Amino acid sequence: MKTTTSVAVGLSLLSVAHGVDLQVQAGYHVIYSYEGTVPPTELSSLIEQGLVGGVLLFSDNVDENLPAAIESWQSTYKNSSVYAGSPLLIMTDQEGGEVKRLPGGPTSSEKVIGEASDPEEAASQAGSQAASALEAYNMNANLAPVLDVFRTPGDFDDQYQRSYSDNATLAGVCGAAFIAAQQSAGYIATAKHFPGLGAAASNENTDEVPVTLNITLNEIRSIDEVPYQSAIAAGLDMVMPSWALYPAFDSQYPSGLSEKWIQQELRARLGFKGVTISDAIEAGALKAFGDDSNRALLASRAGMDIILAAAQNVTQGQAIVKALADALGGGTLDQSSFDAATQRILSLRRKVTPSTR
Ligand SMILES: *[C@@H]1O[C@H](CO)[C@@H](O)[C@H](O)[C@H]1NC(C)=O
Ligand SMILES: *[C@@H]1O[C@H](CO)[C@@H](O)[C@H](O)[C@H]1NC(C)=O
Numbered sequence: 531m532k533t534t535t536s537v538a539v540g541l542s543l544l545s546v547a548h549g550v551d552l553q554v555q556a557g558y559h560v561i562y563s564y565e566g567t568v569p570p571t572e573l574s575s576l577i578e579q580g581l582v583g584g585v586l587l588f589s590d591n592v593d594e595n596l597p598a599a600i601e602s603w604q605s606t607y608k609n610s611s612v613y614a615g616s617p618l619l620i621m622t623d624q625e626g627g628e629v630k631r632l633p634g635g636p637t638s639s640e641k642v643i644g645e646a647s648d649p650e651e652a653a654s655q656a657g658s659q660a661a662s663a664l665e666a667y668n669m670n671a672n673l674a675p676v677l678d679v680f681r682t683p684g685d686f687d688d689q690y691q692r693s694y695s696d697n698a699t700l701a702g703v704c705g706a707a708f709i710a711a712q713q714s715a716g717y718i719a720t721a722k723h724f725p726g727l728g729a730a731a732s733n734e735n736t737d738e739v740p741v742t743l744n745i746t747l748n749e750i751r752s753i754d755e756v757p758y759q760s761a762i763a764a765g766l767d768m769v770m771p772s773w774a775l776y777p778a779f780d781s782q783y784p785s786g787l788s789e790k791w792i793q794q795e796l797r798a799r800l801g802f803k804g805v806t807i808s809d810a811i812e813a814g815a816l817k818a819f820g821d822d823s824n825r826a827l828l829a830s831r832a833g834m835d836i837i838l839a840a841a842q843n844v845t846q847g848q849a850i851v852k853a854l855a856d857a858l859g860g861g862t863l864d865q866s867s868f869d870a871a872t873q874r875i876l877s878l879r880r881k882v883t884p885s886t887r
């Protein structure tokens with residue numbers, strides 16, 4: 531009964547969103563962030579106005595008060611007049627090994643898992659450990675696992691042990707096991723960084739600089755995309771494209787801003803039907819693409835369902851919500867594609883575990 535009611539509320543809200551408030555619809559598509567252990571008061575007020583799709587948390591946000599703060603955001607949202615019948619997405623990077631923001635597991639890095647005597651079982655355990663870590667903080671989504679297939683010891687992914695293997699098939703087996711374990715516990719998983727940063731050198735960091743990966747489309751499809759086939763077959767919830775440029779397929783736009791990568795390759799060729807989420811929109815890799823609002827528009831037009839405003843200030847998220855709403859109102863962002871993206875986001879939110887509602 532409860533589920534049916536929630537679905538109906540979500541749909542009716544969506545159908546009136548056009549006339550009532552484009553900003554509320556745009557709000558579903560933007561994830562906010564802030565600095566330090568004291569959440570800014572304006573975040574609650576923005577949540578109450580329906581302008582927040584979720585929050586990304588970093589290590590410096592984490593202390594013993596965080597679980598209660600998250601519970602209070604969900605409660606504020608649920609009590610508001612804009613509640614869509616499903617929770618805010620509350621996420622972090624809990625990859626494992628050195629790269630995790632919360633106490634707890636996964637204790638092993640992806641590299642250690644890939645080299646275990648039973649990698650599939652080790653990856654499955656890591657997915658369960660990630661779910662437990664999220665649960666302890668009232669979070670419902672993880673920006674993991676990394677499905678990049680590293681090439682050379684010490685390269686971009688391997689230097690922090692963030693790749694399961696240089697064997698694409700094995701990386702797929704591990705990724706699918708992690709995803710199945712974490713998602714069956716009720717926590718959203720995200721495969722990144724599509725189509726792959728495995729060929730990136732140690733200093734080719736898209737957070738900092740533009741990165742061009744001059745590999746052939748054949749190499750990308752026969753190595754980097756192999757784990758995505760396994761992950762999609764396992765029911766993967768979200769995909770985060772990379773901000774690298776792959777001239778072999780699109781010489782103009784980095785994957786996350788590329789209609790070719792998102793629509794033709796990820797959705798049409800690989801058959802992904804879930805939600806796409808951007809990497810940090812303020813990333814140095816995108817310096818040629820204008821300010822954060824312009825980048826968010828390009829990303830949305832290319833098919834990026836959710837935009838990550840990861841600069842740890844709330845005004846960044848607000849500016850992006852306004853830019854998306856203005857573009858919808860002005861007709862420079864296609865309403866029917868955006869509606870479809872909104873529906874994908876709402877369906878995903880409805881399926882998260884009841885304890886994180
Ligand atoms: C939401 O409403 C419930 C029930 O009235 C109340 O107990 C709770 O404190 C409210 N939450 C917030 C954050 O205001
Ligand atoms: C790659 O991994 C798969 C799955 O574990 C395995 O069957 C295959 O033999 C491996 N390939 C190589 C070249 O080691």
Ligand SMILES: *[C@@H]1O[C@H](CO)[C@@H](O)[C@H](O)[C@H]1NC(C)=O
Nearest residue numbers: 731741742743744745777781
């Ligand atoms: C990749 O290709 C671009 C364009 O052809 C070129 O400018 C760049 O130097 C190449 N980078 C590497 C690492 O080969």
Ligand SMILES: *[C@@H]1O[C@H](CO)[C@@H](O)[C@H](O)[C@H]1NC(C)=O
Nearest residue numbers: 812822841842843844845846
């Ligand atoms: C928030 O972050 C954006 C993106 O990096 C930046 O342009 C803006 O100046 C920041 N605002 C504040 C108040 O720090």
